[in-house]
Amino acid sequence: MTISIDSKKSCLHWFLNRYKVKQREVVYLLHYVMREDDLLESVHFVYDVQYAKRGWLISAEGAKKPGFKFYNNQLVTADVDKAFHDVRLNKGEPLYIELSFDGVKRSLDYHRVLEDNPFIPDDYYVQEQDRRTIEDLLDTTLEVGYEAWLRKEIDRCLDEGDHAQFNVLSLQLQRYLTEKAMTLPHVQPMKKK
Incomplete structure (x- = not known):
């Protein structure tokens, strides 16, 4: 399923207008992403971004997850500047984003852009x-x-x-x-x- 650039922009606008992120720098990062259509084409919204080769976890206040995490292969950091430089230099590479906020599982606005995470292990959901x-x-x-x-x-x-x-x-x-x-x-x- 291909998600349009406009749908991705709308989702990010909706998220930023409705929730306050835990780290202020993340707002600037997301505004940069929304201005770059060629970058948005490579963005995929998923759950469990920690399994992706390259991804961001962005949490709103009230969410249980950390405010920001940048995953790049084996590197994991909370440094928003590193994520910005990486995304600026690698616009064509897939970028997986997980938004974490209260009620995320029930949000139709988020589910409209949500895609399957291709990096999740086959038996991840089996207890x-x-x-x-x-x-x-x-x-x-x-x-x-x-x-x-x-x-x-x-x-x-x-x-x-x-x-x-x-x-x-x-x-x-x-x-x-x-x-x-x-x-x-x-x-x-x-x-x-």
């Missing part, structure tokens, strides 16, 4: 508990599928009279069911009162 649930579900699905496949192949061998393959598959099914029974939690019978 550890979700990961375990997914792995358990996949394991169960594979187990059920394997057992069903073995039974189907055993039936086919019986239908075709293939006794050698029938014996091999029957042993595999026996081993599989034995291993499965050993991994299942044992349920203790209830004691009678």
